[in-house]
Amino acid sequence: MNPKQQHKRTLVEISKRLLSELKLGCVDDILKATNKANYRRLFSSNGVIILTQDFDRILNELEAAASKxxxxxxxxxxxxxxxxxxxxxQVSAGCSNKSTAEELVETILSEAGREYTHVCECYVARFTNSFQETVAVGPVRLLPLENVLGETKLGDNKRITLEIENPKGGLFIRGAERPFIATRSAWAVEVSATKANVPVEARWQIEVAISLMRLSSDHWKGHYPLLGEIEPLPTVRTEHRDLTVTYDNESLAVGGSEVPHWYEIDSAVAADLRNPKVQENARHIFKPKKQSLAERIGNGLGWMTRGRQALDGAQRVLSFATSLESLLSSSDKGAPVVQTICRHAAVILTNDVEDRFGIFYDLKKLYELRSAIVHTGSRSVLKHEAESIQGYAEAIYKTVLQRCDLSMTQDRFSENLRKASHGASWLH
Structure with a gap:
């Protein structure tokens, strides 16, 4: 019996035990018999089902086994x-425990193969008036609002309409007073996950895509989020008004307003994102082979986006440090983590030996900050320190994205860096 069949058999056995715990009948009679008044109750067309404590225990066991x-x-x-x-x-209606248990397991396991398209508002990117074309990075598409119905299956639903003349327009479900998408650009993401997890998984893929987009173009204009500036959340509206008052004995200051930053998509940016190397990188990142460089880069890109979103300097340092560790840490458990990351970062950024020493010690100091945050809870981070680690992370990732074949294994990538840190040429 192969592992997949064994897992399925285990789930069926747990499910059969679960369903055998059901008690069906008059609530008062069952409660008297069990002498427990705190059992949960499930109403069915055939009576009241009492869910015993043993039922809950076995249900937890089923959840744990299925989740694994x-x-x-x-x-x-x-x-x-x-x-x-x-x-x-089903059992209360007379179905057999065995067949119902098998059907339950099939239902649970079918979640692994579900594919959904998630369409949502975009608050971090917009198109110029002169450029209104969809751009795609792997399974993540950024669309002008006018393109959504024509380029997704939402256009097949006659209840959904587009109204753009009205300043409060957008995509409406017929009869609704407010649009479900009101922004002038939208995300459409292909997601493989159970339906309840789709919003979370879609947002992570969007965050990976944003960092990939950011590092793949040098033509960003408009109110682009520069180093150290706060990036809006990609799918949630950011409040740009500060409705607070701060005062002391000598002065009083009221809040104000600040326009959130955004990524402006024009023809030059779109051309960069459609570059064959960028598209190849996206294919590897969003469908990575196990233990590949692309798998590590995808994780790191997502954490970089979350670092730019963070308001607190300590949170920014942790996120960018996590992105560096994702890319540069070695699978060799005996290798010193901080020294390895700092040496490998220096190799990527320069061929000059003296410059490598400077980068090594600079990053080592920044990692001392990270350690203080993790191990003591310290929040003492200066603005230039948070900007510095962000700058290093973005420069390192940009270099790797431009130069490396992302399909190589992470072990090979690390080994090439290790050799280069001892004087050999960096093979990428």
Whole structure:
């Protein structure tokens, strides 16, 4: 029996035990028999189902076993519970435990193969008036609002309409007073996950794509988020008014307003993002081979976006340090982590030996900050320190994205850097 069949068999056995715990009948009679008044109750067309403490214990066991098999994207506690409750109602209607248990397991495991398209508002990028074309980075598309119905299956739904003449226009479901997408650009993301997890997984893919876009073009204009500036959340409106008052004995200051930053898409940026090397990088990053360089880069790009979103300097340092560790840490458990990351970063950024020493010690000091945050809870981070680690992270990732074949294994990438740190040429 192969591992997949063994996992399935285990889930079926747990499900059969779960369904055998059901008690169906008059609530008062069951409660008297069990002498427990705190059992949960499930109503069905055939009576009241009492969910005992043993039922809850076995349900937790089923959730844990199924989650381990499905992984974080496809596993969702509520989805598994809802499937289990539906199976309880089937048993109460006379279906056999065995067949219902098998059907329950099939329902749970089917979540691993679900594919969804998630369409949502975009608050971090916009198109210029002279350029209104969709750009795509892997499974993440950024669309002008006018393109959404024509380029997604939302256009097949006759209940959805586009109204753009009205300043409060957008995409409406017929009869609704407010649009469900009101921004002038929107994200459309292909997501493989259980339905309940789609918004979270889609946002992560958007955040990976934003950093990839940021580092793949040198033509950003407009109110572009520069080093150290706060980047808006990609799918949630950012309040740009500061409705506060700050005062002391001598002065009083009221809040004001600040226009959030954005990425402006014009023909030059679009040309950069459509470059074959960028598109190849995106294919590797969003569908990475296990233990590949692309897998590590994808993780790091997402953390870089979250670093730019953070208001607090300590949070920014942690996020950018995490992105560096994702790319530069070695699978060699015996290798010193900080020294390895700093040496490898220096190799990527310069061939000059003296400059490498300077970068090594600069990054080492920044990692002391990271260690103080993690191990003591310190928040003492200066603005230029947060900007410095962001600058290093972005320069390192940009160099790797431009020069490296992302399909190589992470071990090979690390080994090439290790050799180069001892005087050999960096093979990328």
């Amino acid at each position: 098999i499905l992984g974080s994207k496809a596993a969702n506690r509520k989805t598994i519970q809802d499937a289990a409750m539906a199976s309880c109602r």
